[in-house]
Amino acid sequence: MTLEDVARRAKVSTATVSRVLNNVGQVKNSTVDRVMQAVEELKYYPNLNARMLAGGPNRTLGMIVSNLENPFFLDIFRTLEADAHRRGYDVLVANTDYRPQQLMSSVKMMLGRGVSGLAVVVSEKKPSLIRELSGINLPVVFYDVGAAKANITNIKVDYRMGMQRIVEYLYGLGHRRMAFIGHHTTLEPLGDRKATFLEVAAEYAPRLKVMTVASADGPTGGRNAAREILTSGFRPTAVVCVNDFMALGVLREMHERRIRVPEDVSVTGFDDIGLAEFVSPALTTAHIPREEIGHLIGEALIPGPHGRGEGKEIRIETTLVVRESTAPAPITSSRRRAASTGKRAKRAS
């Protein structure tokens, strides 16, 4: 089924068929009808490869994420896709599983497919990548990694501020021993998060004791990390996780060990994925407006009536969402003693 078949059937030239299909140029109404009918009868659908090769309307976006399984990424993808569909665009996704190498090949794949816009929402940094991508003439948006250039807009969330609010909040609740659970800490943005936690925690030194452990992204990773902490001898009263997805796992591990959350230990996440309010206890976390991010990406990549908002540097703020997984630190024997003498009664209560 090619354009030519349709043309023959409608007794016109391929040029005309192309014109009616793309709705460009002037075509007599009766001809349009004839062509459309032929299209129907033949169940013709265009060969998109040929179309793109020939420089036809290119309506496909590309999006590369680190882990589609993590609702954080999936949510961004879904809002972008919804926006894109609304504007007649398709979006191709690629998953890197946090592998820089896979990132590179995914980018080449996207470019090779000729996407008209590319969103790179990953946690692996590749300086060379950014350099390459800023060379080509294509709107690009980076999330978390990269810097704004002529053709690339950069979206960054203020992770530090979010982390600060969490630690502050926990500290205010009387927590003095905290554990941080992360994953892929050798990858820059992810390592930064851990470093950020450490820095923020350091502000409360030496009264605050911390430990950090890394595992894989996801509930299973979270559970393993929790186990590691629990068997380490360190007894944190609060566990702060790099993201909600992992927090799910620590919640479960606590449950299985009959460690009550939040009575015995508080747990926090980051992202505020939908599941955060569906687990029990519901997760206290820092909300990252993923829908907004999805929309922003769409705006940056899809040319609108006002052109597209290229080359901007966008900063996203997080907000602390307190739910059920956090509470005042339990009174330890030593603190109870202090409390009984009335010295810290306020905080311990």
Place this chain on the structure above:
Amino acid sequence: MTLEDVARRAKVSTATVSRVLNNVGQVKNSTVDRVMQAVEELKYYPNLNARMLAGGPNRTLGMIVSNLENPFFLDIFRTLEADAHRRGYDVLVANTDYRPQQLMSSVKMMLGRGVSGLAVVVSEKKPSLIRELSGINLPVVFYDVGAAKANITNIKVDYRMGMQRIVEYLYGLGHRRMAFIGHHTTLEPLGDRKATFLEVAAEYAPRLKVMTVASADGPTGGRNAAREILTSGFRPTAVVCVNDFMALGVLREMHERRIRVPEDVSVTGFDDIGLAEFVSPALTTAHIPREEIGHLIGEALIPGPHGRGEGKEIRIETTLVVRESTAPAPITSSRRRAASTGKRAKRAS
């Protein structure tokens, strides 16, 4: 950056460059090196559209799912993608959100992109689609909808048996009032599931009372459905959900209303998504081997050394996984009376 640029730089013809890139035909080693070097220096990457148009090696699969957000679909996609990558293939995903219309356009999109294999893992049935797809010369695999043909292999899970085991198990636990929560019950496979539940339940009539409610797929839908049941006046001792994803929501709703699961009411899911064992209480469910399904799809779509396993009809069995969300039905006042007389002491315990 085109093949010609590379050719010029390596002082060979485009044909030769193409040959070394695709590793076909005989090319002198020194030439290969020269070409590869030019490729490196120019950071050339092939225009996949042109390649496909020209009939080059086509290594991309297409997969259409109803709801990527539902881990059930995502898991299948991920295992297929992993298999595909291992064999040098890419896979394009499209999401239909359970909309038959979107299904049709997604199929056209995939076909238009020239995928070399297509997996349709959806819950919307479109007879015309199946007819169309069986006409073309392309390996296709349908999940849940469709029938095996020359080029299409069909994967079906024995939903009925799974449902039967669940209801039987629940009945054995003393449950006599059950509610079924589904979604999109107007779509055939999904409506079938509801019907299946009803049929299975009917086998226990008139001792078993049931009610069914439908909502949207996902935790939120599950929660809304739970609310609907709870405000209806009907007081089920067991809630069976069409899938785990929705069950997550009913678990939460119960928790918020301080209805204990499983003491006050038992809840079951279907699919056995990873999250099922991370929520509390962990979900009793019917396990569908999603990885196996992913692998099967890969086998059917990717030509291997033994050709591909086309046109088969594959039946997948489920297994009941009992976890924490189910328990014997609570003793009602009337049953307690009976129990106190010793008549049903066994079952009520």
Place this chain on the structure above:
DNA sequence: CCGCCGACTGTAAGCGCTTGCAACATTACG
């Protein structure tokens, strides 16, 4: 009645890549 203009349609030149076929270069033997 002629020329011109605008509406409509056809012609044909690619887009970047693959590949059958022909051409040329090497090597092996006799």
Place this chain on the structure above:
DNA sequence: CGTAATGTTGCAAGCGCTTACAGTCGGCGG
């Protein structure tokens, strides 16, 4: 050293579609 095999390349014809550019045709003003 000649000749047939082989080994290596280049040529050029498309793949299906878009899009200048060049008609063709009917109607209008002059």
